[in-house]
Amino acid sequence: MRDKSRLTEKESIKLTITRNLDCNLIRYKEVESEVKWVEQKHDALLAEREGIFISSKKMKMELEVVGKEWIEYEANAKAAEAE
Numbered sequence: 001m002r003d004k005s006r007l008t009e010k011e012s013i014k015l016t017i018t019r020n021l022d023c024n025l026i027r028y029k030e031v032e033s034e035v036k037w038v039e040q041k042h043d044a045l046l047a048e049r050e051g052i053f054i055s056s057k058k059m060k061m062e063l064e065v066v067g068k069e070w071i072e073y074e075a076n077a078k079a080a081e082a083e
Helices: 002-082
Strands: none
Touching: none
16 A cells, blocks of 8 residues: 555656646747847847948948038139139
């Protein structure tokens, strides 16, 4: 009788551990999926940031060129006005 009781107890423990293991595996897969999504989002944000940086750098260079040309055009406009 005692052995039968121990066997039942061990079976209960085994089922509990198996159930917990299954739950952990399911949650692990969910977390892994979330991590992949976050990594993809992170990569997309990094790419967007790089694009913004490059675009801003080009605009700054264009602005500097326009600023230099502005001085020349302004001087020409004043000279034409004076004539």
